[in-house]
Amino acid sequence: MLAQLATYSLFGIEARSVEVEVDISPGALPKTVLVGLAEAAVKESTHRIERALVNSGYSRPVDRIVINLSPADFPKEGPSFDLPIGLGLLAASGQLESDLFRRYACVGELALDGNVRSVKGALSMALQAKADRCAGLLVPVANVREASVVDGIDIIPVGSLAEAVGFFTGQLGIEPASFSWDEAFEEFGNYAVDYSDVKGQESAKRAVTVAAAGTHHLLMIGSPGTGKTLLAQRLGSIMPSLTPEESLETTRIYSAVGRLPAKQSLVLRRPFRSPHHTISEAGLVGGGSTPTPGEISLAHNGLLFLDELPEFNRRTLEVLRQPLEENCVTISRAMGSVTFPARLMLVAAMNPCPCGFRGDPKRQCNCNPMQIERYLSRISGPLLDRIDIHVEVPPVPFRELSDKATGTNSETMRDKVIDAHERQAHRFRDDPTSSANGKMAPKQIRIHCKLDPEAESLLKAAMEEMGLSARAHDKILRVSRTIADIAGCDEIASEHLTEAIGYRTLDRTYWQA
Numbered sequence: 001m002l003a004q005l006a007t008y009s010l011f012g013i014e015a016r017s018v019e020v021e022v023d024i025s026p027g028a029l030p031k032t033v034l035v036g037l038a039e040a041a042v043k044e045s046t047h048r049i050e051r052a053l054v055n056s057g058y059s060r061p062v063d064r065i066v067i068n069l070s071p072a073d074f075p076k077e078g079p080s081f082d083l084p085i086g087l088g089l090l091a092a093s094g095q096l097e098s099d100l101f102r103r104y105a106c107v108g109e110l111a112l113d114g115n116v117r118s119v120k121g122a123l124s125m126a127l128q129a130k131a132d133r134c135a136g137l138l139v140p141v142a143n144v145r146e147a148s149v150v151d152g153i154d155i156i157p158v159g160s161l162a163e164a165v166g167f168f169t170g171q172l173g174i175e176p177a178s179f180s181w182d183e184a185f186e187e188f189g190n191y192a193v194d195y196s197d198v199k200g201q202e203s204a205k206r207a208v209t210v211a212a213a214g215t216h217h218l219l220m221i222g223s224p225g226t227g228k229t230l231l232a233q234r235l236g237s238i239m240p241s242l243t244p245e246e247s248l249e250t251t252r253i254y255s256a257v258g259r260l261p262a263k264q265s266l267v268l269r270r271p272f273r274s275p276h277h278t279i280s281e282a283g284l285v286g287g288g289s290t291p292t293p294g295e296i297s298l299a300h301n302g303l304l305f306l307d308e309l310p311e312f313n314r315r316t317l318e319v320l321r322q323p324l325e326e327n328c329v330t331i332s333r334a335m336g337s338v339t340f341p342a343r344l345m346l347v348a349a350m351n352p353c354p355c356g357f358r359g360d361p362k363r364q365c366n367c368n369p370m371q372i373e374r375y376l377s378r379i380s381g382p383l384l385d386r387i388d389i390h391v392e393v394p395p396v397p398f399r400e401l402s403d404k405a406t407g408t409n410s411e412t413m414r415d416k417v418i419d420a421h422e423r424q425a426h427r428f429r430d431d432p433t434s435s436a437n438g439k440m441a442p443k444q445i446r447i448h449c450k451l452d453p454e455a456e457s458l459l460k461a462a463m464e465e466m467g468l469s470a471r472a473h474d475k476i477l478r479v480s481r482t483i484a485d486i487a488g489c490d491e492i493a494s495e496h497l498t499e500a501i502g503y504r505t506l507d508r509t510y511w512q513a
Contacts, residue, residue: 001023001024001091001092001093001094002021002022002023002092003021003022003023003087003088003089003091003092003101004019004020004021004022004088004101005019005020005022005084005087005088005091005101005105005106006018006019006020006084006101006104006105006106006132006134007019007020007080007081007083007084007105007106007107008080008105008107008121008124008125008128008129009069009074009076009077009078009080009081010077010078010080010120010121010124010125010256011074011290011338012256012290012291012292012293012338012339012340013121013124013252013253013255013256013293013297013340014124014128015121015124015125015127015128016074016128017128017132018069018070018071018076018081019069019070019071020067020068020069020081020084020085020088021067021068021069021070021088022065022066022067022068022085022088022089022091022092023065023066023067023068023092024061024063024064024065024089024092024093025063025064025065025066026063027063028063028064029064030062030063030064031064031065032046032050032065032067033064033065033066033067034046034067034069035066035067035068035069035072036067036068036069036070036071036072036076037069037072037073037074037075037076038069038075038076038077038081039075039076039077039078039290041077041078041079042069042076042077042078042079042081045079045081045082045085045110046067046085048082048110048111048112049082049085049086049089049110050089051112052082052086052110052111052112052113052114052161053086053089053090053114053161055112055113055114056113056114056160056161056162057162058090058095058161059093059095060089061089061092061093063093065089065092067085067088069081074336075290077290078119078120079109079110079117079119080107080108080109080119080120080121080125081107082108082109082110083106083107083108083109083110083116083138083158083161083164084105084106084107086110086161087101087106087161087164087165087168090165096165096168096169097169098168098169098170100167100168100170101168103134103135103136104134104135104136104137104138104154104156104168105125105129105132105134105136105137105138106137106138106139106158106164107119107122107125107137107138107139107140108138108139108140108158108164109140110161114160114161114162115159115160115161116140116141116158116159116160116161116163116164117140117142118140118142118143119139119140119143120255120256120257120258121252121255121256122139122140122143122146122147122255123146123147123149123150123248123251123252123255124252124255124256125137125139125147126139126146126147126148126149126150126153126155127150127248127252129150129153130150130152130153134153135153135154136153136154136155136156136176137153137154137155137156138156138157138158138164138167139155139156139157139158140157140158140159141157141158141159142262144157144177145177145179145263145264145265146251146255146260146264146265146266147177148176148177148178148179148265149179149248149251149265149266151179154176155176155177156174156176156177157174157177158174179265181244184265184266184268185241185268188264188265188266188268188269189241189268189269190269191234191236191237191269191410193233193234193237193410194234194237194409194410194411195208195231195234195237195238195407195408195409195410195413196406196407196408196409196410197230197234198227198230198231198234198407199227199396199400199401199403199407200227200396200397200400200401200403200407201226201227201231201393201396201407202407202408203391204220204227204231204391204393205231205407205408205413207220207389207391207503208231208235208238208413209238209413209416209417209486210389210479210482210483210486210499210503211235211345211347211388211389212235212238212239212345212413212417213416213417213420213421213437213482213485213486214388214420214424214436214437214438214478214479214481214482214485215345215436215437215438215439216345216388216389216437216438216475216478216479216482217324217345217346217347217348217386217387217388217389217438218345218346218347218348218387218388218389218391219309219347219348219349219350219384219387219389219390219391220232220347220348220349220350220391220392220393221349221350221351221352221390221391221392221393222349222351222352222392222393222394222395223351223352223356223357223359223360223363223394223395224351224356225395226393226394226395226396227393227396228307228349228393229305229307229349231393232274232303232305232307232347232349233272233305234410235270235272235303235345235347236269236270236272236302236303237410237414238410238413238414238417239270239414239417240417240418240421241268242267242268242269242270242301246301247266247267247268248266249300249301249341250267250271250300250301250302251265251266251267253293253297253298253300253340253341254267254271254298256292256293257292257293257298259298270301270302270303271298271299271300271301271302271303272299272302272303272305273295273298273299273302273303273304273305274305274306274307275295275304275306277306277307277308277311277312277313279295279312279316280313280316281313281315281316281319282294283295284296284316284319284320285319285323285329285331286329286331286340287331289333290333291331291333291338291340293329293340294329294340296320296323296329296340296342296344297329297340297341297342299342299344300340300341300342300343300344301343301344302344302345303344303345303346303347304344304345304346304347305347305348305349306346306347306348306349307348307349308349308350308351309348309349309350309379310350310351310375310376310378310379311378312378314378314379314380317378317379317380317383318380318383320346320383320386321382321383321386323342323344324346324386325386327341327342327343327344327439328340328341328342328343329342343439345438346386346387348387349393350379353365353367353371353372353375354367354371354372354375355367358372360395361395362395381469385469385471385472385475386471388438388475388478388479388503389479389503390503390504391503416486419485419486419488420482420485420486421436423485423488424436424437424485427448428444431444437478437479437481437482437485438478438482440478440481442474445474445477445478448481449477449478449480449481449492450491450492451477451492451497452491452494454494455492455493455494455497458494458497458498458501459473459476459477459497459501462476462501462504466504468504472504475504476497476500476501476504477492477500479500479503480492480496480497480499480500483496483499483500484496
């Protein structure tokens with residue numbers, strides 16, 4: 001007897017439709033065969049599923065069983081096939097009969113006692129089930145919050161094999177899960193940190209505001225303990241809230257790698273990823289025989305913070321160059337290519353020298369010129385060119401540390417950032433290739449960053465004196481456009497350009513001195 005059920009398999013962060021076919025031949029030599037390019041974890045599942053059937057009160061078929069996972073031209077991995085295979089065994093052996101198999105898909109890992117455990121990628125699977133026009137999707141109870149985000153499809157939570165059987169036979173009515181954006185944002189969308197926690201550093205806060213307003217990559221240079229990490233950690237609190245589309249995109253990535261926090265339905269705060277400097281290239285961009293996202297993609301729609309930038313392996317840093325330009329990561333394997341989204345804001349921090357005290361008025365630097373040159377050369381010029389804003393973060397004087405005033409807070413900075421983003425949204429409303437000044441292509445720069453003769457002369461002088469590259473030229477124009485937006489100006493004035501050039505002076509101060 002043949003049974004057919006619909007389910008899904010992850011490939012990268014995408015879910016692909018899979019049909020589970022179970023055929024049982026009575027009287028043949030007892031044997032279980034699983035075909036369909038199944039990985040080892042899937043092949044091992046047959047023993048687990050058989051014990052789950054018995055421990056749930058059902059009979060284990062002792063005939064020849066052939067299980068096919070179709071289509072057979074891409075690999076299947078993970079335990080999400082347990083539940084559909086278990087239901088298929090019951091249906092093919094005559095212990096279960098249902099007309100709902102044609103309308104509902106199911107995913108889930110089975111424990112030996114028949115309970116259904118969580119799986120990775122439930123959100124992507126729900127989205128694909130909706131695209132396949134399924135009436136609903138059965139998911140483990142632990143995955144119901146993320147899957148219920150998808151509108152227009154019934155998400156049925158099941159806690160055990162017996163519950164799934166009861167639903168398909170109509171003996172157990174299970175209400176579809178519901179979801180509320182407002183409730184989710186109230187619970188998971190607020191930030192617990194504020195820029196009022198950072199004493200002093202008003203010039204650095206200004207640079208951070210400009211970076212957030214235009215989604216510009218930022219490099220902070222300063223001695224240890226000056227507040228670089230505090231400034232980076234609070235950047236998400238001044239950026240616009242994630243849109244529903246951005247939240248779904250980001251949640252799909254976290255769901256696919258099993259990083260979505262328990263009981264959380266969506267990623268509603270800008271991701272903040274801070275990998276250690278010993279991270280490998282694969283850990284940063286993603287990889288594996290079946291590619292999985294790395295830190296770059298986990299920072300999608302958020303922030304990637306690289307502390308102690310020169311301590312990272314230079315080859316590892318070089319893999320950032322393509323994602324920063326193209327907003328995606330493509331990984332090629334024998335089975336095909338996978339593209340992960342990587343639209344992020346890079347924030348980096350570093351010391352000015354190996355000991356960290358170069359230029360510090362209170363502490364002496366013991367590094368010789370060769371040590372400093374070797375330290376700074378760990379960052380390539382092409383990568384530095386891709387960072388829009390370089391800002392010095394000086395030590396904070398005691399009078400500012402002891403001052404009772406809080407200084408600029410996140411709310412004040414966020415208001416400026418939101419206003420600038422609204423101006424950019426209006427500017428790029430008819431151009432889907434860009435949504436922020438920091439992502440403008442050269443053609444858009446020529447259209448939106450026109451300079452008057454005085455500003456043109458100022459930029460020419462700065463380029464010649466500092467020896468900046470053509471990419472740095474474009475970065476200055478992008479940043480000056482953002483500064484003008486913060487000021488509410490339609491045209492880029494000389495003072496806007498002067499401030500933008502000031503954010504490139506580290507090219508000369510540290511790399512050419």
